[in-house]
Amino acid sequence: MEKVQLSNLALSHLVSEQQTLVNGFINKLQTLENSWMKIKVHTKQGDKTLVVTPYSFFISNKPLNAKQNPGGFSAFLRKNLFNQRIISLTQHGFDRIVVLEFPEKYLVLELFAKGNIILCDKEMKILRALRKEKWKDRILEKDEIYKFPSSRGQSPTTITEIEFLEKLEINNKTFFGACVELLNVSPAIMEFVFNKLKFDKKVDAKSSLKEGKLILKSISKIYSSKSTGIYLSKGNIYSTKTNEEVEQSFSSLNEALNELLIEEIKPFVLEEDKVKKTKDRSGEYLKQIKENELKEIEFKEVAEKIYLEYNTISNVVEAVKKGKAKGLSAKEITEKINSVNKIIKTIDLEKNELVVEL
Numbered sequence: 001m002e003k004v005q006l007s008n009l010a011l012s013h014l015v016s017e018q019q020t021l022v023n024g025f026i027n028k029l030q031t032l033e034n035s036w037m038k039i040k041v042h043t044k045q046g047d048k049t050l051v052v053t054p055y056s057f058f059i060s061n062k063p064l065n066a067k068q069n070p071g072g073f074s075a076f077l078r079k080n081l082f083n084q085r086i087i088s089l090t091q092h093g094f095d096r097i098v099v100l101e102f103p104e105k106y107l108v109l110e111l112f113a114k115g116n117i118i119l120c121d122k123e124m125k126i127l128r129a130l131r132k133e134k135w136k137d138r139i140l141e142k143d144e145i146y147k148f149p150s151s152r153g154q155s156p157t158t159i160t161e162i163e164f165l166e167k168l169e170i171n172n173k174t175f176f177g178a179c180v181e182l183l184n185v186s187p188a189i190m191e192f193v194f195n196k197l198k199f200d201k202k203v204d205a206k207s208s209l210k211e212g213k214l215i216l217k218s219i220s221k222i223y224s225s226k227s228t229g230i231y232l233s234k235g236n237i238y239s240t241k242t243n244e245e246v247e248q249s250f251s252s253l254n255e256a257l258n259e260l261l262i263e264e265i266k267p268f269v270l271e272e273d274k275v276k277k278t279k280d281r282s283g284e285y286l287k288q289i290k291e292n293e294l295k296e297i298e299f300k301e302v303a304e305k306i307y308l309e310y311n312t313i314s315n316v317v318e319a320v321k322k323g324k325a326k327g328l329s330a331k332e333i334t335e336k337i338n339s340v341n342k343i344i345k346t347i348d349l350e351k352n353e354l355v356v357e358l
Contacts, residue, residue, distance in 0.1 A: 003235060004260045005055050006253070007186040008094040010239040011111070013227045014253040015091045015098060018059065020045055022089055026081045030066035031074040037117060038066050041086065054115025057098065058257035062269045073130050077119060080105060080127065092148055093155050094184045094223065108146065120146045153184040156219040168205050168212045175208040176201035185219055188233075188242040193218045195243055230256050316343060316356060324349055 006014060024043035032038055037052040049060040081102065088101040100107040106124065110116040117130040124146045133140040138147040164182060171178035176194060180187050194201055197218065199211050222240055230237065230253055233244035237256055250256035316337060323333035330347040337344055345355040
């Protein structure tokens with residue numbers, strides 16, 4: 001499910017979830033075979049693998065294989081960001097844009113359309129972009145000044161009531177259409193609020209100023225609150241109540257992204273069983289090596305003793321053969337030889353086995 005998308009509020013909650021990355025240091029940066037970016041971050045809680053897709057980012061719960069010597073953009077980022085500390089991790093307004101700040105640079109993640117990653121200096125001059133893109137109002141190319149794309153509406157947490165009502169009064173759309181246009185809010189969340197307040201979506205915006213106050217108040221409260229539940233509906237991940245059917249629930253946004261994107265990652269995942277078996281085998285190999293080393297020492301010691309006592313052993317073997325030829329029992333042969341030199345432990349005349357103690 002590659003194109004699973006986060007509502008803009010879910011992205012905001014995801015950024016809050018991932019604040020453990022702040023003050024972490026970039027250890028490694030690689031590209032997966034499907035062109036996703038894999039960034040290893042050393043944090044106080046241990047090493048974390050940050051994965052950036054065209055639509056989201058998450059900390060992977062699985063060990064991932066990366067391209068071998070991919071070069072290009074990932075090599076450029078690695079050169080510029082290796083061992084750099086993440087000062088902050090923020091969302092730009094309520095847009096699908098996340099910014100990682102470093103001491104001397106910014107890494108901008110544009111999580112919409114085809115997705116893009118842009119590295120800028122502290123003056124927001126573009127050092128390099130994953131993909132060069134050009135629009136009439138902005139250009140993503142080296143040495144250009146990075147400009148954030150225009151928001152689809154204003155943040156419901158920063159627009160004032162007066163400003164919202166003034167814009168609502170001159171809007172020619174329906175009440176619902178105007179609210180979606182003026183506020184940077186997920187349509188599903190807006191529809192939930194309309195239904196909860198039992199407002200008519202089809203009336204003119206101009207005649208709905210009283211209702212507009214309540215809409216803004218409710219939306220602003222939702223967008224200022226923490227997550228009230230993570231779930232999937234029609235390819236979208238939400239972190240607050242909507243009227244959409246809940247298809248699958250999760251305990252966190254990071255868990256949701258790991259589970260929903262696992263099919264995309266699967267060809268590049270080192271299976272846990274294989275990782276465990278590799279570790280187990282490594283332990284077995286080390287154990288076997290130690291055992292072999294001890295056996296080798298033991299064998300050398302035995303060989304040296306046999307060499308030194310060769311004549312004695314040869315004499316014992318000959319004595320056993322003579323006793324057997326005379327019809328003596330194993331017990332009689334053992335007692336006769338050991339009375340002179342206590343060397344024989346056991347004799348099995350039928351199997352022709354002789355055990356001596358040197």
